[in-house]
Amino acid sequence: MACPRLQATVRPGRAASREGGPAGASLVPALPARAGRAPVIRMSEISRLLILIGSVRDGRFGPVVASWVADRAREHGAFEVDLMDLAGVEIPLALPAESPKMAGEAYPRPAGMADLTARRDAADAFVLVTPEYNHSYPASLKAAIDWHFTQWKAKPVAFVSYGGAAGGRHAVLHLENVLTELHAVTIREGLAFPSYWANFEDGEPLDPQAPAYAKVLLDQLAWWAAALRKARSESAYPG
Numbered sequence: 183m184a185c186p187r188l189q190a191t192v193r194p195g196r197a198a199s200r201e202g203g204p205a206g207a208s209l210v211p212a213l214p215a216r217a218g219r220a221p222v223i224r225m226s227e228i229s230r231l232l233i234l235i236g237s238v239r240d241g242r243f244g245p246v247v248a249s250w251v252a253d254r255a256r257e258h259g260a261f262e263v264d265l266m267d268l269a270g271v272e273i274p275l276a277l278p279a280e281s282p283k284m285a286g287e288a289y290p291r292p293a294g295m296a297d298l299t300a301r302r303d304a305a306d307a308f309v310l311v312t313p314e315y316n317h318s319y320p321a322s323l324k325a326a327i328d329w330h331f332t333q334w335k336a337k338p339v340a341f342v343s344y345g346g347a348a349g350g351r352h353a354v355l356h357l358e359n360v361l362t363e364l365h366a367v368t369i370r371e372g373l374a375f376p377s378y379w380a381n382f383e384d385g386e387p388l389d390p391q392a393p394a395y396a397k398v399l400l401d402q403l404a405w406w407a408a409a410l411r412k413a414r415s416e417s418a419y420p421g
């Protein structure tokens with residue numbers, strides 16, 4: 183099957199491993215049927231969404247993808263959108279002696295990370311925008327993840343990836359695994375942009391279906407964000 187320009191994320195660890203092989207064949211699932219009326223979003227359901235740009239290298243493409251996703255999230259209506267670039271954050275590779283899981287609030291983070299920590303604390307949901315480096319995600323993103331623990335707990339995380347033929351899906355598989363350890367809830371639908379250099383123009387994906395795929399991801403993320411915020415406010419998460 184030809185590789186489409188944009189794919190709703192194929193999750194090789196789940197459905198796609200059964201349907202399309204371990205590398206994730208080019209599956210383009212049909213968009214779920216929509217109810218006749220648009221859902222009404224109450225103010226109490228507005229969730230704070232933190233979108234993180236995971237790559238920090240010179241000349242990176244990440245901000246282009248993240249900016250497009252942030253615009254879709256603002257249009258969606260269920261989110262207060264916060265777009266953050268890891269390139270501006272102090273993220274040392276050397277971690278303190280104790281783990282953030284054990285240290286909790288007392289975890290000694292560098293001053294240049296305080297803003298990232300506060301914005302993660304405030305977030306109800308996350309979108310991680312990641313490229314694929316050597317069949318995984320960038321070290322910058324791993325380091326940023328490892329400096330935090332409670333900030334991920336019982337919160338939903340969606341993935342938007344880009345790269346070569348696989349569209350960053352190997353990176354997303356690794357992220358799903360890591361975020362499960364942190365008690366985050368990973369969203370099934372995602373966006374993967376294969377060969378992004380040929381399929382983006384003026385900051386927009388060329389595939390006309392891209393906004394519709396983004397909406398499916400954001401609908402699921404909004405549902406989980408509202409549900410988990412309510413659950414966290416009602417009782418402590420047992421983990």
Ligand SMILES: Cc1cc2nc3c(=O)[nH]c(=O)nc-3n(C[C@H](O)[C@H](O)[C@H](O)COP(=O)(O)O)c2cc1C
Nearest residue numbers: 237239242243244313314315316317344345346347
């Ligand atoms: C160190 C490195 C390793 C890469 N490995 C892969 C890879 O395994 N698969 C892939 O699809 N693209 C790979 N690429 C290509 C990247 O997906 C592409 O360069 C992309 O632009 C990187 O995102 P960025 O520009 O935001 O840093 C690699 C790029 C770099 C710099």
